[in-house]
Amino acid sequence: MPSRRSEVDSADGKLWTYFETTPVMSTNILGFVIADYDYVSNLDGTMKIWGPRHLLPYATHPLDIAEKATRELERFTNSTVHVPKMDHVSIPHYVSRATENWGMIAYVEYSSATPDDLWKALQDALDESDVPHDDFKVKEVMDTWFKQAAYPVVTINRDYDTGEIKATQQKRVQFSESNDSEGNDAWWIPLNYMTQSNPNSSSTLATHWLKPQNESVTIEGVNINDWIIVNKQLTGKYRRDISCFLILNTGYYRVNYDITNWKRIAAFLNSDDYDKIPILNRAQIIDDVYYMIAIKQLDFIISFEIINYLSREIDPIPWYPAFRIIQRFEDYLWMPQVAAIFKPYFFNLTHKLFEHIGFDEHPDDDPATIEIRSDFNRIACLYNTHPHILDKCRAKAIAKLLAYIEEPNKIFPNQKVICFGLIQANESIWNQFLQRGNETARSHLMFLGCSENLDIVEKHLNSFEENDRYNYLFRNMLENLPNVDTAIDFFIKKFDEIDQADKFILRLIIMSIGEDQIEKIKAFAEQRGLDISKHLADRIENLSKLNDNLSKIRSALENIQFSVAMHITLNNDTSQANKIEV
Template sequence: MMDLFVVQIQQESLHFDTEYNTSLYNTSFNIFFEHYSYIKVYSVLRILQEMITEEIFWQSIRIYVKDNKPTFNYFDEIMKNRIRTLSDVDIQISIYDLTRIKQLITTLLTSPIKRTYYIVMEIVRDYKVYYYYTKPIKRLISNLNKSADDFISTSDKLRNNYNIHNIGPDNFMVYNPEQTGYYRVNYDIENWRRMASYLNSTNYREIHVLNRAQIIDDAFHLMITNQLNSTVFWNIAKYLSQETDYVAWYPMFKALEYLSNIFLFQERIYIKIKVKVLILLNKLLDSLKYNELDSNEHDLTKSLRMEAAKWACNLDGRICIETAQHNLISHLENPEKNTLLPWWKEWTYCQGLKILHYPLSNESMKDSPWWKVYRLGKEKFKTKFLKYLSCPEDSTFIIPYLNLIKHDSAPSIIFLKDFSDKDYINYFLFTIAKHARTPAVLDFILHNLKNIKPKQISEYATFTVIINHVYSTDQLQKINDFLTDKFFNGMQVKLNECKKLSRFLNERNMKVETCFTELAENFTCMQPYTSNIVSKLQMRFFEIKSQQNYFQNFVKYQQ
């Protein structure tokens, strides 16, 4: 659990505790939330524990809590007294060092604006001789807190701050053992190469799990900040195909969250990355299996399986989806015997319905999994079951489904007496957002929007959702052309009709006047509407182009 704490708290703190340019729009920004300064305190306390030994640290904590004197000065005095009473020569820490760490923690707690940023240690080695040296590649720190920064790097020197691993003559170093120091590490390219080779061997467990997690996290962060070639990161990430420790996988799952939009683009360069990740996940799940058969299995192993299965199916892994489909069918046929664990329900229902090979209207399929889930949803009236019904991705299934979810139409299959207008609107928008990027579905929505849209929701809101959930400039152009034809060209046609009519009738004829008046009113009403839509289209064009340019930094070196 302490290992998990390190990757969840310390690594997360490092991600936010910096100034760097990772913006999709190539602009520098500084993330600052006050609570991140407080989160960092835990990492500094962990450094303190390493400096004064775990025994003295927890003895001091227990006395501090028991005496109930909530001041850090008191905690500081407890530590000093504990150290003075011990004669252990292995404890190489002075009262001066304690004073400096006290100043650091106090600064973090009381003055979060005076930020102390971590450093990136650049490890460079001369491979002609057997030695190494370190130097800060960059000090991201304000002048007010320079002494605190020096302390973070200096305190690490009080410990054995590196490990040398040997692969015959190809030894390499791992700096910052077990992530006891609060900083990132960047190595020379040869050390990265040797490290990747070692991780991809059967000896990878010789590197502590916290350092395996650190290597993944540091390499990813250095890649997205353009300090490391993307090939290095992906070569290291390949080792995860044999990794079964959740702690080591955790930073990779966080990386996938960061890259999640990349998997929605259909260009070949992004699909290749998707395939690389799926290979890793499939090998992991092949080792863990999908079902939780061992009741004594560690909770972190269960979490690893669940997270891997979620990503494998979200990335359209065929084995994953077919497994979910099999589990869903078994459950629906005999719910009492084939029960679903609560944390597997959403995955089983949604991913199990993802691939359907029959049309919705086929009467012979009334006992299919989809219809069984539909009846189960109506029986229990749980809106989440209705969301599962939108999970199929085949356009031949979704298109007729969109025809049936308009609640004010006679054949609506979703009509429920307790289903509010808000429920219908949310459900419709959820379905539109989920499938708008599918070309055939987008065409259907654009040309049938008036017939499938609930009357309570405006076209403007619907188009906004559609625009925000397409990931292709071609699709955006299609939306733009459709709106141009519908509103601008359509109005021009009506205007021409009025002009033709005026040639044959008196200009004061009421019919002609009414025609022009209605057109003028419609144009006035539509101006802000069309202006906003055009603005959203332009912004989405910009976002997609910026995302593609940004993500290419992570894949341009891939072979």
């Protein structure tokens, strides 16, 4: 368990460390290590890698991998670890075959082969084979992928007079305005392609190589009236798993196209022949389209034309990148001006998908269907995009909450699901929920902000001794299920009791979505002599830009400014909603 505090005994100089209460566990799960080690830690201290000091400079990357792997496992299993920290410990001459300790994983120190050893073995095998490979050097190729950050973007441009197609690679991958990767990095990139006349992707062997020293590579023999899709994904039988489209492609790179080719792909996807493009390529296209918009390499009108095809799609695989895109915008979906566009758009976009997967689980569901149904239900329930299933949403959330209260060590639902179940929970359920938190050494203070009843919030908040209880409360109010009006009112009421109140008022400004909220914060700040005028002005400017963009999107959708037939409108047809079977 995490340490709670440490103190030095003045009598004998001993250092006493006090830990949080350990939950009930089998004795074989308990473990401890005594060693002259140091550690590296993640930002919140919940994960550490321990080892000899001279090895810790190499621990940053494993720490990043361990943290990401933990999040993915929690998401995949829909549960969390039973203790709030995890220590990864390097141990020399470790002989145990099992390290199933709660909160600690032990590893054996050992030397290993280097990547160069592998490249040499592969090169030797290639040189001894009958495979033509000219100047192909395995180490040279692989070093471009192992020793360079980021990944390339391949751009396909066609001269529609001559039919010549050129592929180039982008040597600068922009992740954000504050984190650019610039330089002369270039890769050995395996290329292959399919066309409208020949959409066969049974083989993903490279037909061309785009080399670092080449400015471009030319692709010939493509019908000038065809679309072209580069980086084929394997067709045929594959594991019905969300991760499958990440591992069955030709190369790890994104692809951008000239505008004409994007429009041809959009038109084909929005036709009855859309499924002739292999399913994994359909997923790739959705993912690449979003990225091109994010780096401002593609117009949002074309992106809507591409995404519009999902109104036909019932296979879960292409929906995976679509839901990941939606997640990136969840902070905005609570805004009334955003919801007015998103809710009817999402309703119509997912109509056929929902008819196919339904609301409830089935014994024969494959992993992909299970995950996409979970994504769909979460969005539909939290943002009320499908009003006819709202009662089912509430019932399911409350059932998961009650199941957790009954067996807290068995399952820990998604935080937003718990929050959704607690929104209208009565005093009795709150008492049981918080009691379980005390019994399992989990702090449920973070969930107080879920309640719409300020009396419940205030009563239980006072029962917690944590110094940062207001930090937990406001973070929950503004992140899980944003309740900005309640948060503002509670902040004003408790202002004199809150440490570092300036930090919280800035957070409230960032989450404010309406003029009335801005004015309430402004009036309070003036009354208390707080100078937040710059922050208010910045927020007003950001909201103005957001509203301008929303107006453009609404105008495009309402005026049908598209080159393909759009099957999505901003009108919710409730008669259709009543016909959907759940």
